[in-house]
Structures are given as structure tokens and as C-alpha cells.
Amino acid sequence: MKWRYWHYRFSIQTKILALVLSVGFVSIVLMAAFTSHYYTVSAKKDFYLLAEDSTARINHQLDRYFNQMAQSTYASIAGPLPTNPLLGVNPESGLLQNWLKAGDRFSRSEESLVEGILTRYIALNDSNILGIVLRSLDDRLAYSQDSNLPRDHSAPWISGPLSDRLQVVPYYFDRESTTATTYPFITLVIPVYDPNTVKIVGNLNIALSISEISSILGQARLGKTGYFFIVDDVGRMLYHPDVQLIGESLENTVLREIRLSGEDDDVKLEGKPILASSNHSDVTGWDIVAYVPMNEMATGLQVARNSTLMIMTGMIVVSLLVIPRIVGLVVRPILRLRNLMKRVENGELSVHAEAFPGKDEIQQLSSSFNRMTAKLKELIHNVRDLEMKEAHLQLRQRDALIQALQNQINPHLLYNTLEIIKSIAYLEKVPMIENMATNLASVYRYTSKMPGSEVPLRDELRNLRHYLEIVDIRFAPKFQSTVTVDEAFMDCRIIKLSIQPIAENCVKYAVEPKNGNAVIRIRAFEEQGDLVIEIADNGNGFPEDVLKRIHDRCRAVEEPSGRFAAEESIGIINVHARMVLNYGAPYGVSIRSSPGRGSVVALRFPKRTSETS
The missing domain is CATH 3.30.450.20 (PAS domain)
Known part of the structure; x- marks a missing residue:
């Protein structure tokens, strides 16, 4: 035990008794010191006045005697x-x-x-x-x-x-x-x-x-x-x-x-x-x-000292006889609370302390104890619910991990096939097919790698550009895409494969229906301390029933027991689910759509540049 906690070794009754005696002793000592000081000063003053008068009289008497003799x-x-x-x-x-x-x-x-x-x-x-x-x-x-x-x-x-x-x-x-x-x-x-x-x-x-x-x-x-x-x-x-x-x-x-x-x-x-x-x-x-x-000269000083000593002795005797009884009245409710706390410590949450309204601190402490036990019961029930929800969440994360691992099984056949296609296109001098095979291999290679759940925005945009080049080859020259992102955001950490699935969803529901005559714009900006990435298109927009179904599925994902399954908008739901699992409900996907004018899908991430930020 550290020296500054030495007083915890003693009971409250002992400490209060020691405190009262100490305060009384210090008060009497200070009173004695001040009394002694002022008695001494007064005695000196009286002496000097008397002595000055007496010596002056004696000098005057001697001077008169000598003058008369002369x-x-x-x-x-x-x-x-x-x-x-x-x-x-x-x-x-x-x-x-x-x-x-x-x-x-x-x-x-x-x-x-x-x-x-x-x-x-x-x-x-x-x-x-x-x-x-x-x-x-x-x-x-x-x-x-x-x-x-x-x-x-x-x-x-x-x-x-x-x-x-x-x-x-x-x-x-x-x-x-x-x-x-x-x-x-x-x-x-x-x-x-x-x-x-x-x-x-x-x-x-x-x-x-x-x-x-x-x-x-x-x-x-x-x-x-x-x-x-x-x-x-x-x-x-x-x-x-x-x-x-x-x-x-x-x-x-x-x-x-x-x-x-x-x-x-x-x-x-x-x-x-x-x-x-x-x-x-x-x-x-x-x-x-x-x-x-x-x-x-200071005879009163000794009287004051003797009086102080008698007062001190009487105070000590009275304190030893009376204060323990008074302290017992104060400490007894505290001891009752201590015993009740031991019962709570053993798991008995049904105990109840007797408390009376008023300004007495012990009674207020008893009321607080009762509120504490009630709150403990509530917290225990909440903790159980949270444990169940946490177990549910872990199962969902495990399912997502298994799904990702299954997607990684035997990718080498696909890579080798794409390399063969790329080589044949090179030999046959078909650069369009060569570029498409190269970009497609880069996209699948990026998708199958699993270094972690987060990657720098720079890597995610590189993969997005490979995908957009494939789309551009397909719908050239009508299709257009722009990526506007400040260099300051390039090192920010985001969920892997969060932008490309959204862009792919835009291609499916905005570019293809218009036979490639469409535009996809990607931009990033900071809002309220968060990083927001917007993917906008000028397609026909989401039908109201589809948009409502997507919003319902996003809200369901945010629930602790929420689940999602494959459907037409699996890209948006998947990205939103992974973002909520990693960052919490305030973050994820939001959609704004205008029929006949296009849609804007916004991804909100916490702005940070490392995994531990």
C-alpha cells in the first residue's frame, strides 16, 4: 500500500476521533501561542512604560540632589x-x-x-x-x-x-x-x-x-x-x-x-x-x-499557560468519553451499508437499504445505494442482451468471412485463362481485347487479395479505373467517366471493394439502359470531419418501389439481427452492410434519386489515414 493511502488502514470511527482530537489540540496550541505572545508583548510594554518613568524619576532626583549640593x-x-x-x-x-x-x-x-x-x-x-x-x-x-x-x-x-x-x-x-x-x-x-x-x-x-x-x-x-x-x-x-x-x-x-x-x-x-x-x-x-x-513581569502568562493545559486535559478526557458515542451514531448507518454491499457483491441484488428523505448525507447515500442496485439489475439484463447481439454480430462477420474465402478458391484458372486471352490478342494484334483482358485480370486480382478489411483510397480508385476502362471499351465512344479526388484524401482508409460495386451498379441500371450514352462521376470531399465519396450518374434513376426496398434492406442491415441475401441490388446492400459492421450505424450508404435525371450514391467513412487512428 502506498504511503499516501496509509489512513485507509484505520476505521472511520478511529479517524474521526483522531481528527477531532487533532483539531482541538491544534486549536488549543494556537490559542496558547497567541495568548503567550500577546501576554508577553503586553508585559513588555507595561515594563518599558514603568521602567522609563522610574529611571527618568531617579535621574531627575539625582540631578536635583547634585545641583542642590552645588x-x-x-x-x-x-x-x-x-x-x-x-x-x-x-x-x-x-x-x-x-x-x-x-x-x-x-x-x-x-x-x-x-x-x-x-x-x-x-x-x-x-x-x-x-x-x-x-x-x-x-x-x-x-x-x-x-x-x-x-x-x-x-x-x-x-x-x-x-x-x-x-x-x-x-x-x-x-x-x-x-x-x-x-x-x-x-x-x-x-x-x-x-x-x-x-x-x-x-x-x-x-x-x-x-x-x-x-x-x-x-x-x-x-x-x-x-x-x-x-x-x-x-x-x-x-x-x-x-x-x-x-x-x-x-x-x-x-x-x-x-x-x-x-x-x-x-x-x-x-x-x-x-x-x-x-x-x-x-x-x-x-x-x-x-x-x-x-x-x-508576565505573571499572567503562567496563569494562561496553566489554564490552557487544564483546558487541553479536560478536552481530551471529554473527547475520549463522548466522541466515540457520537461517532458511533454516525458510523452505524455506514456499517449497515457496508454489509449490504457485501451481499450485493455475492450476487444478492434484491437487498434494500432503509433511507429517509432529508439532507443527511448518509441517508442520501442509502438512497443512491438503492438506485444503484436497481440500475445494476437493469444493466445485467442489458449486458445479457448485448452479449446475445454481439454473438449474432460475430456470426454475421464469420458468414461474411466464409463467403469471402469461398470467392477466393481457385482463382488461378481465371487468371491463367485471362493471360492466355491477352497473349492471343497480342499475337493477333487485337489491342482492344488485350487491354480488356489486362484490366479484367487486374480487377479480379485486386478482388481476390485479402490484406485486410480496409485499404487506402488510392488503391480503391486504381481498381475502379481498371473497371471503368473495361466499360469504356464496351461503350466507346459514347460512355464518359470522371474521377475527381484531392490528393489530400488519397491515403484515407476505406472499406475494400466499396466504390467499384457501386460503379458497377450504375453501369447496370444507368449506362446499359441508355446503350452507353451516359456519364458516371466520382468525387470525394470532407463533411463534418468525415470522408464522403459520391458516385453519380445521369441515368433514369431508381423506381420508387426499388428505392424503397433498398432503403428498407439498409435499415434491416443496421439492426443487430439483420440479414441480407442476394438480389438485384446486392452491390449496394453488401457495401452498406460491411460499412455498418466496421464503423457503426452513422456510416454507410445513402441514395438520392430523381426519376429521369439520375441518381447519387454517397458513401460516408470516418476520415482517418491509418487503421489505428
Whole structure:
């Protein structure tokens, strides 16, 4: 059995059950796929909206914090303020400005006053300040008192250039150090301008602990395990809940797949989908990144999956319990029809299927089955009749063959006699008799040969011309004959000895009564895809009773049990019978006759050029 017919191995009940389960399963899978897709898209959209808002708020809060911290220093770094003479001169007024301009000429006590100003600022403003460093144009440094700030070239106020704008510079800890600065801090670089010339005279560097950042970011949560982290302008981790990642380049961490392009992103971390969104600060140059596992944002997705699984399980159980019963109701009539067909197969044609009117296909099939059995009975009777008719036809063909064989017995005596006559005519110099004997021998030789029932039209016309030459010798010079046939028809197959007997009939009933003063014309043409050959004469025509008798005999020949016998018009009946036996009733001989004007005998053949066409 071919692979494409494999489903025929199973019963209809099994196939319907499998089809219903398959359709249900595919439907649920598609529903689950679409639900999962749209839940995921919705969860992503919700996350990105929330994350963008949260990161933007955090950035705004940090920017405001740094701007407020910078503004709180303006009073300290301003120039000398107007004083009340009654209160006396304040020795610290404008001291920071003076140190920045000419601090190299300050005494140690004056430098202590500068350091004290910086220390008091720390005590009065923010506990998150680790220390303050004042830097002049000539890179002189003044530190606040009691600070453990680094004083090597790694410090931003030593390694970096002076800045003419507010900057936030991170400083990353050394994990091998045991000092207070082993923890990272950020430096707020505030430019200091001369109030008189409005030119920069130095920078005030405030070292801030990241505890304020930690408190801001630590309070913001996304899901159960989601969080925020900060990446500085060179791609290093400035803040992360995991302190081991602080100071590391983002590219060297497990979070390296996250892009900081400002676009929403979804990546895989250890095979799990992660949602990430970042927001860039123009003040600090940092990126605030929101990070959360996908499953924490799409909690409804798991609920949908569990619901789909429950629906699928319930559908399978219900299908296994209910569908077999429903399918049984549908299949039972089909099984009854199958059993009835087996009885018909065994020859019992009297069976009858119960059928009810309606649009039910099974009932319609039962009605068709009943019509089929009735038609089978009719066909069996018709086949029997056809077999009898076929046997009759074969007997007729056998009779015709026997008759043809009998006509072929011992033709050599006739041939030899004609050759002797031809030789004597030649010796006696009688060319007319010589030609007549030659043509007569050719006609009989053609007649006795039996290569098949059909011959090319060319051969049939050649034999006809031999016969017409004999007639012409007999009735010369009064008799005339013409053969007009296109070369295109010469290879068409026709029944052997179909034209000459008709022409001989014309000679007998048209030429002889007029003592040879007559004309026979033969022409061929195509009509409705058939080849038609007409033999016309200008004799006296057929009497009406003879013409009627010929038509009756032709119709009788067309009947399955028709027979024909020798009579005056044996040529026409014989030709018609052989044509009907070979081609069927639409083909054969037809006659048109006008009393006193002549007759036209038409032979209609199927137009073909080979026996297998």
C-alpha cells in the first residue's frame, strides 16, 4: 500500500476521533501561542512604560540632589561679603577666594582657617560628605580636616583637569586597601569663579558617599528580584546591589548583553529572558538601567499557560468519553451499508437499504445505494442482451468471412485463362481485347487479395479505373467517366471493394439502359470531419418501389439481427452492410434519386489515414 493511502488502514470511527482530537489540540496550541505572545508583548510594554518613568524619576532626583549640593557651596566660595562696622571684620570672609588666588603666600594659620571652613561645611550640610578638596589654578590643594581622602594620582582632583562646569566624577575603591576609602565614592566638581572678573579660579571637589544613591535606588523595586543599577559614562558599574560588580566594566559582567542605547531591550541571562530599559542623564552622563526577569513581569502568562493545559486535559478526557458515542451514531448507518454491499457483491441484488428523505448525507447515500442496485439489475439484463447481439454480430462477420474465402478458391484458372486471352490478342494484334483482358485480370486480382478489411483510397480508385476502362471499351465512344479526388484524401482508409460495386451498379441500371450514352462521376470531399465519396450518374434513376426496398434492406442491415441475401441490388446492400459492421450505424450508404435525371450514391467513412487512428 502506498504511503499516501496509509489512513485507509484505520476505521472511520478511529479517524474521526483522531481528527477531532487533532483539531482541538491544534486549536488549543494556537490559542496558547497567541495568548503567550500577546501576554508577553503586553508585559513588555507595561515594563518599558514603568521602567522609563522610574529611571527618568531617579535621574531627575539625582540631578536635583547634585545641583542642590552645588548651590549650597556658593555662599562659601563667594568673595568678601559686606560687613557691619559695629560687628567688626570677619577674618574668614572671602578667605577661599583669596586662597585660590594667592594661597601660596598664606601662613599656616591662614591655611588652617581654610581647612576649618571646609570642615564646618561638612558638619553643617550633609553627613554623606566624606571630605572636601579645594583646588587652585596652579594645582594647589586644600583638604578638609579629619578626612581619609586619597592623595595620590588616582584621586580625580589630582589626575583630572580643572573643569569649568559642574561634573560628577566616580572614584572606585581598591579592594586590597583597609582604609575608609575602600568603598567607592563620587566627586562633585564645582567650578569657582572670581566674582570680579567672572573667570575661573579653581574647583571645589566634594567627595560624596554613594549611600544616598543606594538609598534612592534601593527603595525602587521591580518585581521580586528586579533592581536598578548605574553605569558611568565610560561603561563601568557605578552602582549595583552586588558590590562585587561595582567598578567593573559592563562588558566584563554577566550583564554585558544589555545595550545602553536608550532603547528598550530584552536579552537572555543564563537562558532566562530579561527585560532591561535605560535612561541617560545629561548632567552626570550616567545611564540608570532597570533590570527585571521576564517571568516576574508576565505573571499572567503562567496563569494562561496553566489554564490552557487544564483546558487541553479536560478536552481530551471529554473527547475520549463522548466522541466515540457520537461517532458511533454516525458510523452505524455506514456499517449497515457496508454489509449490504457485501451481499450485493455475492450476487444478492434484491437487498434494500432503509433511507429517509432529508439532507443527511448518509441517508442520501442509502438512497443512491438503492438506485444503484436497481440500475445494476437493469444493466445485467442489458449486458445479457448485448452479449446475445454481439454473438449474432460475430456470426454475421464469420458468414461474411466464409463467403469471402469461398470467392477466393481457385482463382488461378481465371487468371491463367485471362493471360492466355491477352497473349492471343497480342499475337493477333487485337489491342482492344488485350487491354480488356489486362484490366479484367487486374480487377479480379485486386478482388481476390485479402490484406485486410480496409485499404487506402488510392488503391480503391486504381481498381475502379481498371473497371471503368473495361466499360469504356464496351461503350466507346459514347460512355464518359470522371474521377475527381484531392490528393489530400488519397491515403484515407476505406472499406475494400466499396466504390467499384457501386460503379458497377450504375453501369447496370444507368449506362446499359441508355446503350452507353451516359456519364458516371466520382468525387470525394470532407463533411463534418468525415470522408464522403459520391458516385453519380445521369441515368433514369431508381423506381420508387426499388428505392424503397433498398432503403428498407439498409435499415434491416443496421439492426443487430439483420440479414441480407442476394438480389438485384446486392452491390449496394453488401457495401452498406460491411460499412455498418466496421464503423457503426452513422456510416454507410445513402441514395438520392430523381426519376429521369439520375441518381447519387454517397458513401460516408470516418476520415482517418491509418487503421489505428
